[in-house]
Amino acid sequence: MNIQHIMGVVDASFAARQSIEKALREIDRRALNAMVLVKRHGNALAGYGVVAQAFRERAATLKDSAAHLQESIAPLIEAYMRILQHQRFSDSFEQMLAHNADHEKHCPGLRSTQKKWQIIIVEEEAEAKAVLERLLEMVQLLQEGIEEQEYVVTNGRIEAALAESTGAPLMRVSREMGEAVRTVALAIRSYRHQLESLEHESSTHL
Amino acid sequence: MKAAPIFEAGSHRWWIIYDQDEHRVIDSNVYVIESNEQTIILDPGGFEIFPQVFAALVEAVPPSSLKAAFVSHQDPDIASSLPLWHACNEKMEWHIPKLWEGFIRHYGALDAPLQNIEDTGGSIIIGGRRLEFIPAHYLHSSANFHLYDPEAKILFSGDVGAALLPPGHDAWVDRRDKTGRAFAEHISKAKYFHERWMPSNAAKKNWIERVSQMDIQYLCPQHGAIYSGDNVKRFLDWFDKLTVGTAII
Known part of the structure; x- marks a missing residue:
């Protein structure tokens, strides 16, 4: 386990999570703006109203999924830090073995204690990998949610073009929705890459 | 454990990390101050x-924002995690009581950058903000410091104010209660700790005199819950009247 790599990933994840939260807040705000606009124009924007409603509902689902993401990163970090902690014990015993050629004679328990710590670490690495895989599945779901949101935005653009005669600034609203969704999509992609780099490291190690 | 915000004013923030899941070791609070994207961690906790x-x-x-750690005294629940933090961030500076340097290095980070705090105290700048190391010797350790943030008006008081609370406890001594009943209930869980771990009535009197001159909104101990507003004064009055160093006499 390369602790400096993990620190780098934790840092990058922190930035990505902040970016996702901010972008999701922005999506929620855009969705609300769209709903207000539709209400103001009554039946003339009924088609766009359906889109705005779908956009808002999906925004709420995305926020919910992102909250679960937050809950799952802490156990992963904790698992890695536990490995770091127990690696200290394993290393200490390794040093003792290296400096004592007669350890089998003088201290026969030393080798078995060292092995015990190595087994614990291997188990913890497997646990960390399982947590990481669950987290990646959640990220995958979040990405799917974003793809659905992108589809809604596309529909919104079509409805906006159809309702251009009403004079409501639907094209601008749709463009802003699209930008907000794109921002969160990029942040999630970057977050996923960081997690995958951890997964790659743990796979090669195991 | 969970992190909860205590104070926020722009880029200046305090958090408490509290309510640990491991109950075989004493429950400890860890505090975090962030100022302009630089962070100091107070009494980082045990291994x-x-x-x-x-x-x-x-x-x-x-x-990556971690620049420093403050260690109020030498106990294992305060600083035995040092080698693990050092493994994560070798540049992090450790501000420790000078008297304990040789002892703290026993925790296993011989090359960690330790910065000694003289007996008279001192200060540190984090993200452009000055934080003060307040001497609190013999409360309980013979070389012991607290940390005061004059802008936030928060005193991190180490073991002073500590209470032994059950798992799932709150971060605060009930802030809504104006009657003092919540304080009275809480302080019953702090009494034995102070009688047993605080050895010197003279040191206690001297500390209360000095701390009473300071503007303190929150008094943050390393075990238990935070005292805020009127509860700060209630605590100082209670501590003043308590005879310490007597629990087994």
Whole structure:
């Protein structure tokens, strides 16, 4: 386990999570703006109203999924830090073995204690990998949610073009929705890459 | 463990990390101050709770923002996590009581950058903000410091104010209660701790005199819950009247 790599990933994840939260807040705000606009124009924007409603509902689902993401990163970090902690014990015993050629004679328990710590670490690495895989599945779901949101935005653009005669600034609203969704999509992609780099490291190690 | 915000004013923030999941070691609070994207961690905790503390910390701040740690005294629940933090961030500076340097290095980070605090106290700048090391010797350790943030009006008081609370406890002594009943209930869980761990009535009197001159909104102990507003004064009055160093006499 390369602790400096993990620190780098934790840092990058922190930035990505902040970016996702901010972008999701922005999506929620855009969705609300769209709903207000539709209400103001009554039946003339009924088609766009359906889109705005779908956009808002999906925004709420995305926020919910992102909250679960937050809950799952802490156990992963904790698992890695536990490995770091127990690696200290394993290393200490390794040093003792290296400096004592007669350890089998003088201290026969030393080798078995060292092995015990190595087994614990291997188990913890497997646990960390399982947590990481669950987290990646959640990220995958979040990405799917974003793809659905992108589809809604596309529909919104079509409805906006159809309702251009009403004079409501639907094209601008749709463009802003699209930008907000794109921002969160990029942040999630970057977050996923960081997690995958951890997964790659743990796979090669195991 | 979880991180909860205590104070926020622009780029200046305090968090408490509290309510640990491991109950075989004494329950400890860890405090985090962030100022302009630089972070100091106060009494970073014991070796056994490090994974929990670190996981909670990175909910609040990125690890690369960690510039320093403050160690109030030498006890294992305060500083035995030092080698693990050092493995994560070798540049992090450790501000420790000078008297304890040789002892603290026994925790296993011989090359960690330790910065000694003289008996008279001192200060540190984090993200452009000055934080003061307040001498609190013999409360309980013979070389012991607290940390005061004059802008936030927060005193991190180490073991002073500590209470032994059950798992799932709140971060605060009930702030809504104006009657003092919540304080009275809480302080019953702090009494034995202070009688047994605080050895000197003279040191206690001297500390109360000095701290009473300071503007304190929150008094943050390393065990138990935070005293705020009127509860700060209630605590100082209670501590003043308590005879310490007598629990087994």
